[in-house]
Amino acid sequence: MGSWIKRLEVPQSSSTALSRWINNDIRPIEAKRRTWVYSTFSNSWLLTNINISTYLTGSALIPLGLTWWQAIICIVIGNLLSAFFCVLNSLPGAYYNLGFPVVSRMVWGMWGSQFAIWNRIFLSLVWYGFTAWIGGECVYVIMQSWDPHLDQHVPNKVAASTGTTSAYFVGYVIFMVISAPFAWIRPHKLATFFYIASTITIVFFLAFLVWALATMGPAGFGDTISSAPAATATSVGWLMVYGIITTTIGAISAGILNQNDYARFAARPRHAIMTQIVNFPIFTIVSSVIGILVTAATQNRFGGEAVWNPASLLSRLIEESPDSSGTRAACCFAAMALIVSQIGINVPGNALSGGFDLAATFPRFIDIRRGAYITMLLSVVVNPWQLANTSTIFLTVLSSYSVFLGPMVGMMVSSYLVVNKRKINVDDLYIGGSRGIYWYTAGINWRSIVAFFVGCAPLLPGFIAAVNPDIGVSAGATNLYDLSFIYGFVASGFVYWLLHIVFPARALDAFVKNNMTAGQTRRHYREKWDAVEGFEAEEGLPVETINTPAGRSKA
Numbered sequence: 001m002g003s004w005i006k007r008l009e010v011p012q013s014s015s016t017a018l019s020r021w022i023n024n025d026i027r028p029i030e031a032k033r034r035t036w037v038y039s040t041f042s043n044s045w046l047l048t049n050i051n052i053s054t055y056l057t058g059s060a061l062i063p064l065g066l067t068w069w070q071a072i073i074c075i076v077i078g079n080l081l082s083a084f085f086c087v088l089n090s091l092p093g094a095y096y097n098l099g100f101p102v103v104s105r106m107v108w109g110m111w112g113s114q115f116a117i118w119n120r121i122f123l124s125l126v127w128y129g130f131t132a133w134i135g136g137e138c139v140y141v142i143m144q145s146w147d148p149h150l151d152q153h154v155p156n157k158v159a160a161s162t163g164t165t166s167a168y169f170v171g172y173v174i175f176m177v178i179s180a181p182f183a184w185i186r187p188h189k190l191a192t193f194f195y196i197a198s199t200i201t202i203v204f205f206l207a208f209l210v211w212a213l214a215t216m217g218p219a220g221f222g223d224t225i226s227s228a229p230a231a232t233a234t235s236v237g238w239l240m241v242y243g244i245i246t247t248t249i250g251a252i253s254a255g256i257l258n259q260n261d262y263a264r265f266a267a268r269p270r271h272a273i274m275t276q277i278v279n280f281p282i283f284t285i286v287s288s289v290i291g292i293l294v295t296a297a298t299q300n301r302f303g304g305e306a307v308w309n310p311a312s313l314l315s316r317l318i319e320e321s322p323d324s325s326g327t328r329a330a331c332c333f334a335a336m337a338l339i340v341s342q343i344g345i346n347v348p349g350n351a352l353s354g355g356f357d358l359a360a361t362f363p364r365f366i367d368i369r370r371g372a373y374i375t376m377l378l379s380v381v382v383n384p385w386q387l388a389n390t391s392t393i394f395l396t397v398l399s400s401y402s403v404f405l406g407p408m409v410g411m412m413v414s415s416y417l418v419v420n421k422r423k424i425n426v427d428d429l430y431i432g433g434s435r436g437i438y439w440y441t442a443g444i445n446w447r448s449i450v451a452f453f454v455g456c457a458p459l460l461p462g463f464i465a466a467v468n469p470d471i472g473v474s475a476g477a478t479n480l481y482d483l484s485f486i487y488g489f490v491a492s493g494f495v496y497w498l499l500h501i502v503f504p505a506r507a508l509d510a511f512v513k514n515n516m517t518a519g520q521t522r523r524h525y526r527e528k529w530d531a532v533e534g535f536e537a538e539e540g541l542p543v544e545t546i547n548t549p550a551g552r553s554k555a
Contacts, residue, residue, distance in 0.1 A: 003167075004031075008365050009364055009365060010023050010024075010363075010364070010365060010366065010367045010370070015050070019431055020364065021110070021363065021429075021430045021431065022363055022430045023359060023363040023364070023367055024366040024367065025356070025359045025363075025367045025534075026099060026101060026102055026356070026360045026363060027096045027354075027430070027529070028096065028098055028264075028426055028526075028529040029097040029188070029264045029265055029541055030097075030523070030529060030530050030532070031530050033188040033265065034097065034188070034264075034265055034266060034267050035188045035189070035191065035265060035267060036188070036191070036195045036262070036265040036266050036271060036272070036330060037266075037267050037268075037338070038189070038265060038271050038275060039051025039191070039195070039272075039276065039278075040191045040194060041262075041266070041271055041272055041275035041279070042198075042275050043188075043191075043194035043195055043197075044194055044262065044277045044348065045275055045276075045279040045280050045283055046198040046201060046202060046279070046283050046346070046423035047194065047197055047198050047281065047341065047344035047345050047349075048255065048280075048283075048289040048345055048349055049283035049284040049287055050201055050202060050205055050283050050284075050286065050341070051287070051341045051342065051344070051345045052134050052309065052310060052311070052338065052341070052342065053131065053134070053251070053345070054251075054284055054287040054291070055205075055287050055288070055290060055291035055294075055308075056291060056308050056309065057071075057075055057247070057248065057251065057284075057287075057288040057291060058071055058075075058093055058224075058288055058291050058292040058295065058308070059241045059291070059295070059308035060243075060247050060251075061074055061075070061247060061248075061307075061316060062224060064239050064242070064243060064247075065235070065236070065239055066236070066239055066243060067226060067308055068224065068225045068226065068292055068296070070239075070240060070243075071243065071292065072285075072288075072289060072292070073240065074240055074243035074244045074247070074248055075248055075284070075285055075288045075289070076281075076285055077244050077248075078243070078244040078245070078247070078249050079161055079248060079252075079279050079280070079281040079284040079285055081220060081249055081278055082248065082249050082252050082256060082280070082281070082284075083276055083280045083281045085249070085256045085409060085413075085489070086252075086255075086256050086259050086276045086280060086435045087273055087276045087277060088413045088417070089256055089257070089259050089260070089409050089413055089415060090259035090260055090262075090263035090272055090273070090276065091263075091269075091273075091417070091422070092106075092260055092371070092412075092416050092424060093259065093260030093261065093262070093263030093264035093266075093272070094263040094264070094266050094269035094273060095269050095270045095422075095522050096264075096424050096522060096525065096526070096541055097264040097265075097266075097526070098259050098260060098264055098332060098424070098426065098429070099208045099258075099260045099261045099356050099360070099530075100117075100120065100257065100258035100259070100260045100263050100356065100357070101113065101117050101120075101356060101357050101359075101360030101361070102360065102418070102430075103260050103412060103472065103502045104116045104117060104412070105414055105429050105438050106416075106420065106424060106429060106438050107411050107412050107415045107445065107448055107496075108444070108445050108448045109438060109439065109440040109441075109443050109444040109445040110432055110436065110438055110439055110443045111442070111443030111444055112440070112443065112444035112448060112449070113208070114361065116408055117360060117361055118357075119404065119405075119408070120241035120254070120257060120258055120353065120357050120359075121354055121357045121358060121361070121375075123254045124350050124353045124354030124357065124375050124376060124399065125354065125379045125381070125382055126345075126379075126382050126387070127254065127349075127350045127381035128346055128350035128351055128354065128375055128376060128379040129380065129382045129383075129384035129387070129501070130382075130384045130387050130388060131342060131345060131350060131466045132172065132175055132176055132179065132342075132346060132347040132376075132379065132384060133172050133337055133384035133385055133387070133388045134309075134311065134342060134347060134388065135172075135175040135338075135342035135343065135346065136168065136169075136171040136172030136173070136174070136175040136176075137168065137171060137181070137309070137311040137312070137315075137388075138171075138175070138311045138335045138336075138338040138342060139170075139171035139172070139174045139175050139335070139339065139502050140167060140171035140311070141167050141311055141314045141315050141318070141332070141334075141335035141338075142171075142329055142332050142335045142336065142339075143167065143171060144315055144318050144331075145318055145328040145329070145331050145332035146328075146332075146334070147323050148318055148319070148322035148328065149322070149324075150167050150172070151165060151167050154166050154170065155168040162383075162385055162386055162389065163385065163386065163388075163389030164385040164389050165302060166457060168385070169385065170308035170390065172266075172384075172385065174351070175339065176376065178339075179343050179345070179346060179347055179351075180350060180373070180375070180376065182343055183347050183351050183352070183355075183369065183372040185264055185378060186368070186369075187262075187348070187352060187368065188265055188347050190348060193344075194344070194348075196340075197340050197343065198344065199342060200337050200340045200341070201214045201337065201341040201344060202341070203337075204334065204337035204338070204341070204355070205287065205290055205341075206290075208290070208294060208310065208480075209290050209293060209294055210545060211291065212294040212297040212298050213293070213297050214510055215297075215301075216297040216298065216300065216301070217300065217301070219300040220299050220300070221296040221297060221299070221300075222295075222296050222297075222298075222299025222306060223299070223304070223306060224292065224295050224296035224299055224306050225292070225293075225296040238479060238482055239481065241479075241482050242482040244486060245402075245482060245483055245485050245486055246400065246402065246481075246484055246485070249402065249486075250400065250401070250402035250484070251484045252284075253401070253402040253405040253406065253409070253485055254401070254405060255349065255411075255436070256405070256409055257405050257408055257409055258277075258353055258356070258357075261352075261353060264346075269417070277364065283528075291308065294310070294313075295307065295308050296321075298313060302316060310338060311335065312315070312336075314331040314334055314335055315331075317331055317372070318331050343469060345543055350379075351372040351373075351374065351375050351376050352368060352372050353375075354371055354372060354374070354375030355367075355368040355369065355371030355372035355373075355374075355375060356368060356371065357371070357405070358370070358371030358375070359371045367395070400463055400466055400467070400481075400484070402484050402485040403456055403459045403460070403463050403481070403484045403487070403488065404488075405485070405488075406455065406456075406485035406486070406487065407451070407452045407454075407455030407456050407488040407491070408452070408487025408492075409485075409488075409489055410455060410457075410488060410489035410490060410491070410492040410493030410494075410496070411448055411451055411452065411492050411493060411496045413489075413493055414492075414493035414494070414496045415496065418493075418497045419496065419497055419500045419508075419512075419543050420508070420512055421518060422518035422521075422522075423511065423512055423516070423518050423520070423521045424525070425437055425438075425511050425525075426525040426528075426529060427525070427528075437505070437507040437508045437510075437511050438508070439507075440505055440508075443466075445505070447496060447499035447500060447503065447505075448496060449494040450495065450499060451492045451493075451496035451499060452492055454491055454495045455487070455488040455489075455491040455492030455493075455495070456488055456492075458480060458487070458491075459480060459481050459484050459487065459488065460476040461473045461474075462477045462478050462480055462481020462482070462484075463481055463484075465477070465478065465481070466481065
């Protein structure tokens with residue numbers, strides 16, 4: 001049995017002191033794997049923000065009662081704020097080359113960090129499954145272009161309560177299979193994939209917009225683009241606040257939380273930071289505006305119905321012209337482009353995110369590749385077909401999850417910039433026990449628990465009312481909930497700092513107050529860990545000796 005367990009281990013250090021807390025995929029990224037430059041981050045942000053999910057942002061805002069131009073204002077402001085939060089929360093990764101799970105140890109404690117990590121694993125499973133199902137709808141369009149009467153020729157064996165059919169489920173399975181090989185690519189080798197996928201994606205969405213505008217006919221835009229306000233003047237202000245914070249920022253909050261996972265691969269910190277400031281908001285705004293314009297331009301084609309999902313739109317075109325080989329071919333190639341786009345966001349953004357977190361949770365047995373494939377397989381458990389096709393309470397919970405993510409992000413930013421003053425003892429992030437300064441009390445930083453509840457507890461009444469509209473709460477509770485991410489970020493970040501002032505962690509405080517500047521600290525640990533040679537999973541880890549404040553140990 002012992003030999004079989006040994007075979008399951010990932011290649012790593014033979015040092016028992018660090019084996020529980022480290023493997024090659026969660027250690028600080030050494031120079032040879034810091035390969036992401038401006039173009040890599042730019043293409044990554046293009047895939048992250050120009051896709052079906054972002055395209056659908058207008059479908060979440062306009063039905064609230066906002067006009068199209070009010071929705072665009074929400075999109076612009078929300079994404080500028082999201083870019084700001086992304087930059088703040090990616091600084092430890094950009095400067096110290098540390099991923100989200102490891103930075104969480106600094107905030108929550110070595111064991112306490114598991115709370116934040118498992119929250120992110122949960123989100124990775126849900127979002128991978130949901131995005132894969134949307135990708136499966138694109139595969140369905142391809143099959144439908146080959147056989148316009150596909151549903152008649154594929155007997156439906158799926159219960160009607162699921163909101164789907166066997167044909168759609170086949171498309172989902174095919175998408176899962178064709179996505180699998182891309183999870184094998186190591187993160188520092190993704191540049192070529194990003195370049196190809198982002199080129200196909202941007203060309204398609206721009207061509208999609210041109211086609212919609214050129215073929216909308218004399219009737220023009222549908223009422224999706226209307227200047228008539230659907231909401232009263234007294235409510236439009238809070239609707240826009242909700243649209244900016246809960247809808248726009250909330251949609252990307254899971255990505256904001258783990259930005260360090262990607263920023264750590266930056267060849268230079270500015271490569272990550274500048275693309276977050278510039279490319280992130282531009283690509284998101286462009287994608288959302290394209291979604292509004294295409295939907296409005298095609299609305300009259302479908303008798304006034306606003307078809308937001310591009311996969312559904314392509315399917316409707318085939319249904320209306322089943323004998324047109326030109327229409328079917330165009331829809332087939334369009335669906336192929338959408339599949340590339342969905343793989344481009346789903347594998348790096350969700351499968352690898354789950355892989356990072358699982359590797360940090362079980363570093364002895366799981367690396368990024370294994371973790372990514374586990375995430376892909378377990379995502380089936382969330383029943384993504386029901387998430388996409390039925391109205392459930394779970395969907396509301398998912399869309400409002402920024403109630404919990406805002407406080408987490410606020411504490412991470414407060415910890416790095418204010419409490420630790422941009423100084424991180426990288427060695428101690430891989431040391432369990434009281435020898436490490438991030439052990440706090442029994443491996444848990446109780447200050448983070450208090451700060452987290454201060455940031456999210458006041459939001460829970462509004463959150464519960466959003467999940468169950470039958471429960472009535474005060475207008476104040478509802479308005480506070482509309483501010484969820486911002487309130488949680490500020491409140492938890494402030495309380496976290498205050499508790500560290502009133503009840504300082506002595507070992508951490510002594511390190512922060514030492515004679516080294518933040519810049520000297522970064523250079524010291526970067527040079528030290530660059531000297532500890534990394535390894536590929538196929539090779540094995542050469543054991544090197546490093547110095548830690550607690551003595552000499554193996555890494």
